[in-house]
Amino acid sequence: MTDRTATPRSFAASVPLSGRIAIPGDKSISHRSLMLTALAVGESRVTGLLEGHDVLATAAAMRAMGATIERRDDGEWRIHGVGVGGLLQPRQALDMGNSGTSTRLLMGLVASHPITATFVGDASLSGRPMGRVIDPLAQMGADIGASPGGRLPLMVRGLAPAIPISYRPPVASAQVKSAVLLAGLNTPGITEVIEPVPTRDHSERMLRGFGADLTVETDTSGIRRIRIVGEAELKPQTIIVPGDPSSAAFFIVAALIVPGSDVTITNVGLNPTRAGLIEVLRQMGGDIELIDPREVGGEPVADLRVRHSALKGVDVDPAIAPSMIDEFPILFVAAALAGGRTVTTGLDELRVKESDRLAVMATGLTAIGARVTETEDGLVIDGTGGDPLPGGAGIAGHLDHRICMSFAVAGLVSRSPVTIDDMAPVATSFPNFEALLGELQS
Numbered sequence: 001m002t003d004r005t006a007t008p009r010s011f012a013a014s015v016p017l018s019g020r021i022a023i024p025g026d027k028s029i030s031h032r033s034l035m036l037t038a039l040a041v042g043e044s045r046v047t048g049l050l051e052g053h054d055v056l057a058t059a060a061a062m063r064a065m066g067a068t069i070e071r072r073d074d075g076e077w078r079i080h081g082v083g084v085g086g087l088l089q090p091r092q093a094l095d096m097g098n099s100g101t102s103t104r105l106l107m108g109l110v111a112s113h114p115i116t117a118t119f120v121g122d123a124s125l126s127g128r129p130m131g132r133v134i135d136p137l138a139q140m141g142a143d144i145g146a147s148p149g150g151r152l153p154l155m156v157r158g159l160a161p162a163i164p165i166s167y168r169p170p171v172a173s174a175q176v177k178s179a180v181l182l183a184g185l186n187t188p189g190i191t192e193v194i195e196p197v198p199t200r201d202h203s204e205r206m207l208r209g210f211g212a213d214l215t216v217e218t219d220t221s222g223i224r225r226i227r228i229v230g231e232a233e234l235k236p237q238t239i240i241v242p243g244d245p246s247s248a249a250f251f252i253v254a255a256l257i258v259p260g261s262d263v264t265i266t267n268v269g270l271n272p273t274r275a276g277l278i279e280v281l282r283q284m285g286g287d288i289e290l291i292d293p294r295e296v297g298g299e300p301v302a303d304l305r306v307r308h309s310a311l312k313g314v315d316v317d318p319a320i321a322p323s324m325i326d327e328f329p330i331l332f333v334a335a336a337l338a339g340g341r342t343v344t345t346g347l348d349e350l351r352v353k354e355s356d357r358l359a360v361m362a363t364g365l366t367a368i369g370a371r372v373t374e375t376e377d378g379l380v381i382d383g384t385g386g387d388p389l390p391g392g393a394g395i396a397g398h399l400d401h402r403i404c405m406s407f408a409v410a411g412l413v414s415r416s417p418v419t420i421d422d423m424a425p426v427a428t429s430f431p432n433f434e435a436l437l438g439e440l441q442s
C-alpha cells in the first residue's frame with residue numbers, strides 16, 4: 001500500500017452532470033460490520049460492504065486475529081467469527097494503511113484480549129495522534145508502547161480481564177467512543193462512555209443489533225451516557241450496508257455547483273449523526289430533495305435528487321460539526337462558489353485528520369483563485385457568486401482522499417484545469433469516484 005507511484009489527474013470545467021448513481025457502502029459501518037461479525041460465533045453475511053483500502057485493512061487485521069473472511073463472486077461477504085474473547089495473537093504487525101478508524105477501533109479490541117499487536121501505517125496515519133485512545137485503554141489495563149507523540153508504530157499488549165471504566169472523552173470523537181466500547185465488550189462489568197456532544201452512533205446501533213447489552217441515556221442537557229455490559233456474546237447477523245453519505249457529499253456538491261446539473265444519488269445513509277452537510281447546504285439554498293425515505297440495515301436512507309442551485313454563504317454553527325466532520329473539505333468548495341461569505345469555526349479536529357484539512361484546503365483553494373482566510377479553528381471564504389474559479393494550479397493531496405476528491409470537484413467549476421498530484425488515496429474510501437463522475441458527464 002505504501003510503495004507505489006503517484007497517479008496525477010487533471011479535472012477541467014464540466015458539462016452539466018446528469019443521471020442516477022449509486023455510491024459505495026458506508027465506510028464507518030463497513031469497518032464495524034467486519035469487526036463485529038468477526039467476534040460473533042457463527043456465520044454472518046454482509047452485502048454492500050465498501051471495498052476500499054481502509055476497510056480491506058480491517059478485514060486483513062481480523063483475519064490475522066483468527067476470523068475467516070471471504071468475498072463471494074456475487075459481492076457478498078461471509079464471515080465466521082471467533083467469539084468475544086477469542087481473538088488470536090497476530091503473527092505480524094497489523095498494517096493499517098491510511099485508516100485511523102481501523103487503528104483506533106482495533107486498538108480497543110486488542111486492549112481487552114490476552115494478545116499483543118503492533119500497529120503500523122502510512123506516512124499520513126503515522127503522523128496522527130493516538131493518545132486519545134491510548135489514555136482510556138491504558139486506564140482499562142492495556143500496556144501500550146507508542147512512538148514519540150503517541151503515534152504509530154505502536155504496540156498494544158492487552159489485559160484480560162481488563163478493568164471497566166467510565167470515560168468522558170476530551171474530544172468529540174466516535175473513534176474514541178467506539179474504541180472504549182469495543183474494549184468493554186470483553187471486559188467484566190459495565191464500561192461507560194459519557195458523551196457531551198453526540199458523534200456518529202453506528203457502534204451503539206450495531207452492538208445492540210448483535211445482541212450486546214448496551215444502553216444509551218440522554219439527560220436534559222443532552223449529555224449521553226452509553227453503557228455496555230461486558231463479556232457479551234454476539235450473534236451472527238445479515239447486514240446490508242447503506243451508501244456512504246460522506247462519499248455522496250462530493251456528488252451532492254458537484255451537482256449543486258456545476259451549472260445545469262440534475263443528479264440522483266440512490267441509497268444514501270441519512271443517520272442524523274451524519275447528515276449535517278445536507279442541512280448546511282440547504283441553508284445555503286441548495287436544492288436537495290429526499291426521495292423514498294426508508295430503513296436499510298437499521299439505518300435511515302433515501303435517494304437524493306440534487307439540482308444546480310445559486311448558493312449563498314452562511315455562518316456554520318459549530319454545534320453541527322460532529323455530524324459533518326468529514327464533509328468540511330467539500331463544503332469549503334461549495335462555499336468558494338457561493339454568493340457572499342461563509343464562516344466556519346470550532347473545527348480544530350480537522351487539523352488531525354488524514355491531513356491538516358484547514359491548512360491544506362486553505363492553501364489549495366487560494367492556489368486556484370478562491371478568497372480564503374485561515375483562522376485557528378476554521379476558514380472564512382468569500383465565494384464567487386457562481387462564477388467559475390480561475391483554477392490552473394497543481395494541488396498536493398497529502399495522502400488525503402477527501403482533499404483529492406474536493407479539488408477534483410473544484411476543477412469541474414474552474415476556468416483552467418486543476419491538477420491533483422496523486423489521486424490514488426481516493427481508493428481508501430471511494431474506489432470508483434472517477435468512474436461515477438465519468439458516468440454523470442456522459
Ligand code: S3P
Binds near residue numbers: 027172178199200
Ligand atoms: C469515524 C469517525 C470520525 C471520522 C472518521 C470515521 C468512525 O473520526 O472522521 O472518518 O468511523 O468512527 P473521529 O471520531 O476521530 O472524529
